[in-house]
Amino acid sequence: MIGGGNHVVVQSMTDTDTADIPATVAQVKLLAEAGSEIVRITVNNSEAAAAVPEVSKRLVDLGCNVPLVGDFHFIGHRLLHDYPEMASTLAKFRINPGNVGRGVRHDKNFSTFIEIARELRKPVRIGVNAGSLDSDVMAAKMDANSRLADPLNSEQVENQALVESALASADAALEIGLTSEQIIISCKVSRLPQMVSVYRELSEKSDIALHLGLTEAGMGQKGVVTTTAALSTLLEQGIGDTIRASLTPEVGGDRAKEVRLCQDILQAIGLRRFRPSVTACPGCGRTTSTLFRELAQDIQTHIDERLPEWRTRYTGSESLQVAVMGCVVNGPGESRAANIGISLPGAGEDPRAPVFIDGERVKFLSGPKIATDFIVMVESYVETTYSR
Numbered sequence: 001m002i003g004g005g006n007h008v009v010v011q012s013m014t015d016t017d018t019a020d021i022p023a024t025v026a027q028v029k030l031l032a033e034a035g036s037e038i039v040r041i042t043v044n045n046s047e048a049a050a051a052v053p054e055v056s057k058r059l060v061d062l063g064c065n066v067p068l069v070g071d072f073h074f075i076g077h078r079l080l081h082d083y084p085e086m087a088s089t090l091a092k093f094r095i096n097p098g099n100v101g102r103g104v105r106h107d108k109n110f111s112t113f114i115e116i117a118r119e120l121r122k123p124v125r126i127g128v129n130a131g132s133l134d135s136d137v138m139a140a141k142m143d144a145n146s147r148l149a150d151p152l153n154s155e156q157v158e159n160q161a162l163v164e165s166a167l168a169s170a171d172a173a174l175e176i177g178l179t180s181e182q183i184i185i186s187c188k189v190s191r192l193p194q195m196v197s198v199y200r201e202l203s204e205k206s207d208i209a210l211h212l213g214l215t216e217a218g219m220g221q222k223g224v225v226t227t228t229a230a231l232s233t234l235l236e237q238g239i240g241d242t243i244r245a246s247l248t249p250e251v252g253g254d255r256a257k258e259v260r261l262c263q264d265i266l267q268a269i270g271l272r273r274f275r276p277s278v279t280a281c282p283g284c285g286r287t288t289s290t291l292f293r294e295l296a297q298d299i300q301t302h303i304d305e306r307l308p309e310w311r312t313r314y315t316g317s318e319s320l321q322v323a324v325m326g327c328v329v330n331g332p333g334e335s336r337a338a339n340i341g342i343s344l345p346g347a348g349e350d351p352r353a354p355v356f357i358d359g360e361r362v363k364f365l366s367g368p369k370i371a372t373d374f375i376v377m378v379e380s381y382v383e384t385t386y387s388r
Helices: 021-034 046-061 076-082 084-089 103-120 135-146 154-176 192-205 220-236 257-268 291-313 331-337 370-385
Strands: 009-013 038-042 068-072 092-095 124-129 183-188 209-212 277-280 321-325 340-343 352-357 360-366
Touching: 009 257, 021 038, 021 046, 021 257, 038 046, 046 068, 046 076, 046 084, 068 076, 068 084, 076 084, 076 092, 076 103, 084 103, 092 103, 103 124, 103 154, 124 154, 135 154, 154 183, 154 192, 183 192, 192 209, 192 220, 209 220, 220 257, 277 291, 291 321, 291 370, 321 331, 331 340, 331 352, 340 370, 352 370, 360 370
Parallel strands: 009 038, 038 068, 068 092, 092 124, 124 183, 183 209, 277 321, 321 340
Antiparallel strands: 340 352, 352 360
16 A cells, blocks of 8 residues: 555666566566565557566566556557556556647546546556656746746746646546545656655645655766655655655666665665664774774675575564674664674774673674674574564
């Protein structure tokens, strides 16, 4: 379920040609295994539409039951009509009201799309984008603004047009017969301040579930920072029901990075837990030894490798908090606050480190096998603390 007090849902999108069934199946499975709870696929032509049932079947055969969302533009109404098995297979439809035609043709195509969704009892995301905004709506807003004594700037007018297009389309879908619980709205732009402004206005004017995301977040650190800032700002205000990080991956890069980023954002602000957390200090002049950094890296690698099995065998293990600290200033305190923590003594001292479990010091580790011994203790803690 989306909205209505349910937790915020992580979603993602494939970048394969949907007609390439093996590639699409492989990427959907990759995204789902990374934690994407909804995966959107492109349905842009007859070949893609015809492939959807087989994509779904192969995923089910692989034990992957993630909901598939069809991303439709321009001819979605026609594809849904011409490929009924595809329409029935998809869990949700996405329509962009800015590119389904103009005037009478717009209304007819939009109505056809929504009527099919209503008949099949499928939810619909009405996704308005600044880059493909309904030109009639934008033209009318610009014309009206030009006649004002104190006209708004172009971005403010665009914001009004985005919100108006989304809400008017949602009202039209309600009149056709969808319920408010079957509608999700998004208004995507690429600039962070504009996105925040638009979604704040949407949340004030409607109780319909909102999907958050930038149209394009960008590459590398810029994409990560922009996405984190945008989503966190809105989520902290209680705005948003589903999220996506629209990162531009490197050629041959990891598509699932966008899924993990969404999870990390939700976990960092305390809305959901997905994996154990490792607290490690950044290092300073008191920690010239690299031992604590190596230990922190070893622990993180071990958790990443063990996480799939832990999720299956140990319910609640995603809440595990581990601390790997480098000196006596903050080390003991942070280690006591974690479920299990180790505090190294710092530079120039013998590596004899206390281990704390649930706030109590239980033993000291020393010698060349500190990392191995601590990993064993982490495993033991997981096994004894978390049950199926």
